[in-house]
Amino acid sequence: MAPPPSTVVSPVVVLMVRLLTFICLLISMIILTTNTENVALQFGEVKIRFNDVYAYRYMLATIVIGFAYTLLQTAFTIFQVSTGNRLAGGCLYQFDFYGDKVISYMLATGSAAGFGATIDLRSGLLGFGSFFNKANAAASILLIGFFFSAVSSVFSALALPKRG
Amino acid sequence: MAPPPSTVVSPVVVLMVRLLTFICLLISMIILTTNTENVALQFGEVKIRFNDVYAYRYMLATIVIGFAYTLLQTAFTIFQVSTGNRLAGGCLYQFDFYGDKVISYMLATGSAAGFGATIDLRSGLLGFGSFFNKANAAASILLIGFFFSAVSSVFSALALPKRG
Numbered sequence: 001m002a003p004p005p006s007t008v009v010s011p012v013v014v015l016m017v018r019l020l021t022f023i024c025l026l027i028s029m030i031i032l033t034t035n036t037e038n039v040a041l042q043f044g045e046v047k048i049r050f051n052d053v054y055a056y057r058y059m060l061a062t063i064v065i066g067f068a069y070t071l072l073q074t075a076f077t078i079f080q081v082s083t084g085n086r087l088a089g090g091c092l093y094q095f096d097f098y099g100d101k102v103i104s105y106m107l108a109t110g111s112a113a114g115f116g117a118t119i120d121l122r123s124g125l126l127g128f129g130s131f132f133n134k135a136n137a138a139a140s141i142l143l144i145g146f147f148f149s150a151v152s153s154v155f156s157a158l159a160l161p162k163r164g
Numbered sequence: 165m166a167p168p169p170s171t172v173v174s175p176v177v178v179l180m181v182r183l184l185t186f187i188c189l190l191i192s193m194i195i196l197t198t199n200t201e202n203v204a205l206q207f208g209e210v211k212i213r214f215n216d217v218y219a220y221r222y223m224l225a226t227i228v229i230g231f232a233y234t235l236l237q238t239a240f241t242i243f244q245v246s247t248g249n250r251l252a253g254g255c256l257y258q259f260d261f262y263g264d265k266v267i268s269y270m271l272a273t274g275s276a277a278g279f280g281a282t283i284d285l286r287s288g289l290l291g292f293g294s295f296f297n298k299a300n301a302a303a304s305i306l307l308i309g310f311f312f313s314a315v316s317s318v319f320s321a322l323a324l325p326k327r328g
Contacts, residue, residue, distance in 0.1 A: 116277030
């Protein structure tokens, strides 16, 4: 069996994907945390905020952790693009590989928990349509952010130093 | 920078992890699909089934796809353990790598969507506690299945043929 051709990805492409992840997480975080709605009911006004729904709290937690990690990785990659050297040498490849894997799984679960809560709560709480639509938008953008982080995870697996 | 030592995992360990994934998915599927509850309300009896909740339908879809994939991979791995040869040579390494990645992401989202729906619906539908507890059990076992599939995904990334 012939080994496949070398598949090391250009650091500029890596940086682009990290930046796209970063932007998606930022937009998702802003939409989610500013999402409040006042609904007038018979007995008075009810205010609903994102942290009234447990799934959205979990979603925010995954966004914040993913945001911090992506910021760190973006800084590392900018350093690599500008100097041509990989900071801290080979051990960072392992950190990238496991870090990207864990963070991309986390973002996937954050987005899925958001969707899972939204779709079934919305049908029960029809008056809060706009609130759940915004939450859906945040979960969708988080899903896009997850796709980019999954691409980063593939890149970091392909970039693992050759073994054997 | 010195390359890390060879990290190819024994096929027996790979097979064990696949079998554990398989068992978790099977148990989760059985708990989820047999989950029905009849609740007596003032105006009559209400029957709730897992497919009344959209998030649980998605969860079942991820379990079924993950189940079929794991069955296939288990068969391949048994072939490999018993004959010592890898079926179809090198292209299967790529299939393992991307397949395990996609399936493990899918299982993670299935479990998270189940949890996301359960935690917030349960607080609104107090009479259906037993139904949501069983759904939670299914989501928990699916989560364990996801962990095993994530381990498979790490193994298949480490087993990618060395690149030049």
